[in-house]
Amino acid sequence: MWGQYSYGLLVVMVAAIVAFFALAREYDDFHKFLLLDLIEIPSLGVIALLGTDLAEALVLPGLTVGIAEQLALSQIYCVKEGIKERPVSRLNIEVVAIGDAPLIISIFLVVYGILLSGFTGGGVAGLGLVYFFASRGYKENLNMLEMASGISWALWIFAFFCFMFLPDYWFIALMCAAVGIVLKVTVKMSLVGTMWGQNRE
Amino acid sequence: MSDPIGGIPYFILEFGDELVYFTPYTITLFLLALTFTILVIISRPERQMDIAFGGDAYRTKEISLAEMRFRRFMAIACGLASMGAMVTGDIFNFTLFTAMVGITNVGIVAAVKSPHVQDAAFQYGLVALCATVPLFGGAAIYAATTGSLSMIELMKGTIPSVPLIAKALLVIGVVGEGMAPFYAAKAEMFRAPGAPYVIMCSLSSLLIFLRVIEVILLG
Numbered sequence: 001m002w003g004q005y006s007y008g009l010l011v012v013m014v015a016a017i018v019a020f021f022a023l024a025r026e027y028d029d030f031h032k033f034l035l036l037d038l039i040e041i042p043s044l045g046v047i048a049l050l051g052t053d054l055a056e057a058l059v060l061p062g063l064t065v066g067i068a069e070q071l072a073l074s075q076i077y078c079v080k081e082g083i084k085e086r087p088v089s090r091l092n093i094e095v096v097a098i099g100d101a102p103l104i105i106s107i108f109l110v111v112y113g114i115l116l117s118g119f120t121g122g123g124v125a126g127l128g129l130v131y132f133f134a135s136r137g138y139k140e141n142l143n144m145l146e147m148a149s150g151i152s153w154a155l156w157i158f159a160f161f162c163f164m165f166l167p168d169y170w171f172i173a174l175m176c177a178a179v180g181i182v183l184k185v186t187v188k189m190s191l192v193g194t195m196w197g198q199n200r201e
Numbered sequence: 202m203s204d205p206i207g208g209i210p211y212f213i214l215e216f217g218d219e220l221v222y223f224t225p226y227t228i229t230l231f232l233l234a235l236t237f238t239i240l241v242i243i244s245r246p247e248r249q250m251d252i253a254f255g256g257d258a259y260r261t262k263e264i265s266l267a268e269m270r271f272r273r274f275m276a277i278a279c280g281l282a283s284m285g286a287m288v289t290g291d292i293f294n295f296t297l298f299t300a301m302v303g304i305t306n307v308g309i310v311a312a313v314k315s316p317h318v319q320d321a322a323f324q325y326g327l328v329a330l331c332a333t334v335p336l337f338g339g340a341a342i343y344a345a346t347t348g349s350l351s352m353i354e355l356m357k358g359t360i361p362s363v364p365l366i367a368k369a370l371l372v373i374g375v376v377g378e379g380m381a382p383f384y385a386a387k388a389e390m391f392r393a394p395g396a397p398y399v400i401m402c403s404l405s406s407l408l409i410f411l412r413v414i415e416v417i418l419l420g
Contacts, residue, residue: 005345016334016338032327033327036327039330039331040330040333042338043335044337046334046337046338047337047338047340049341050345054350061293065301065304066330066333068304069303069307069330069333070330072304072308072311073307073326073327073330076307076322077323079311079314079319080319080323
């Protein structure tokens, strides 16, 4: 066990050193910022190497902190470089043409996410929706999604109350919590980036 | 319990995953953070003034109210994060609070609309983001080798000792987040106007550095 862990640690450390070396050679601010995203991954790798339930509980805050720092830095970068109001309607990549492919990939991701359920499933399903919206140039009001988010939150809270006060009905509570978190994370992920600075009615 | 570095804990609160304890050492640091947070809340910000040498000319820098509000919010958040880092008894919570100190330090100066301050804040943010790698890595190796993240367990001395590499990574992480002994690296950030708020940058990094010394001497 210790041997496997040591080898895993070695691989992650080598990955981190390669990433830091790339960062040291880079002089452009924007590329440095992109490389930092890469550097975050070894740190999550070190935590994930624990291989226990604790690791999963520690990866999530680690990931959240990393994303929070990156969002903050990207805002500073935009202000620093004077980048304002550049409307992005959809991903301008040739591969992502308005066709069937994004739809099929999104449906696959959403179905797979729902099968996984829980936090991970929500993440996968949300990624599918993000991909779909990004490729289609989604422009509609998001009240529906916000409502779904609220309902799933209520479901989750209900499940927790059930766990605390009616422990006999733990199975119902478990199912409610799983469905609630799947909806919640899916909706949250699909709203990422779409609600910033837009004038909504 | 062997003799801990910061003194015998007066008070230990274990509530689920949360673990908080006060020793004479940490309670001093906690009170310092609390005092400065209260000072930030009640004090009025300074106005910076440029004076031309060899003449009577001077001008006051105009700072908008919205900017000051944002910076006060960030300074208070920074104070709360440093208070959390002072009293927590859990290695991973300590690293999370430290990362939060790093983010809020960047936030305190990021609202300033001066290009060189923005640039300094961005570069400092890059370093803080890099530092999360050794920080979380160190905490994870703590958990892997000792099987516990609790500082109280580490104090007892009954669990395997922590390897030097984990301690080194933790210190490097804290140094990166707060730039604690290298204040010169933050000099450009201190040129930002707004006296009580900028002080929070250096105070919080000093406090987390003092706390990490206690943490690495525990296990």
